[in-house]
Amino acid sequence: MRFVHAVAVLVVLAAAAMPLAATADVMRYVFPANLSLTITPIGSWSTDKGGALKAVIQSRVGTLRQVEIFFECSPDLTVHPTRSTVREIAENAVESVPVVVGKGPGRPDEMGSWVRMRVRYLPDFEAVAKRIGDPTSFPVAYERQRLIDINARNQKKAAPYTSATRFFIH
Numbered sequence: 001m002r003f004v005h006a007v008a009v010l011v012v013l014a015a016a017a018m019p020l021a022a023t024a025d026v027m028r029y030v031f032p033a034n035l036s037l038t039i040t041p042i043g044s045w046s047t048d049k050g051g052a053l054k055a056v057i058q059s060r061v062g063t064l065r066q067v068e069i070f071f072e073c074s075p076d077l078t079v080h081p082t083r084s085t086v087r088e089i090a091e092n093a094v095e096s097v098p099v100v101v102g103k104g105p106g107r108p109d110e111m112g113s114w115v116r117m118r119v120r121y122l123p124d125f126e127a128v129a130k131r132i133g134d135p136t137s138f139p140v141a142y143e144r145q146r147l148i149d150i151n152a153r154n155q156k157k158a159a160p161y162t163s164a165t166r167f168f169i170h
Contacts, residue, residue, distance in 0.1 A: 029132075029138055029144065031147060034059070034061045034062075034064065034128070034163070035059055036056075037055075037056070037057055037164070038056045039053050040167075042098075050078075050100070050101040052100055053099040053167060054096055055098075055099050055117045056096050056097075058092065058094045060092070061091065061127050062124020062127025063088050063089065063124045064121045065121065065122045066121060068084075068085050068119070068121070069097060070117070071084075071099055071115060071116070072116045073101065073115045074112065074115075075107060076106050077101055077114075077115065078103070079101050081097075099115065112168055113170075114166045114168045117166075119162065120161070121160060122158065125151060129152070129155075132148055
């Protein structure tokens with residue numbers, strides 16, 4: 001009798017765990033990328049002498065506004081400029097910023113020698129809403145609505161977004 005009771009308890013526990021197992025495969029939609037960021041070297045490069053970089057920002061969804069661009073680097077390097085601003089970048093337009101990198105006073109950190117570009121901007125909330133509202137690209141109504149609600153809250157707060165990339169120097 002105890003064996004039958006134990007089997008029944010196991011069956012009940014297994015049935016209770018099934019919904020948890022099924023939810024492990026749930027996919028969540030993410031927002032489309034508002035921009036792309038790249039940093040590429042220009043000309044000859046040396047960790048001893050530095051060189052020039054080209055930092056590129058491309059708008060992918062709508063017009064980005066109040067774009068602030070920050071450059072940081074590892075302690076063994078210096079970077080100029082450390083900050084730049086762009087009023088707006090239209091959809092598919094490219095903004096390039098030349099960056100000069102020199103030898104710094106320190107040593108490479110645990111990640112080595114690097115330059116980071118961080119971009120803070122206001123996305124085009126209307127263009128994002130139009131993109132995520134497309135049932136062809138976002139067919140699951142609940143997930144589509146979740147993104148629409150988040151976008152509306154961010155628009156109401158005029159919440160800036162931030163993206164970043166690093167260029168590692170070998």
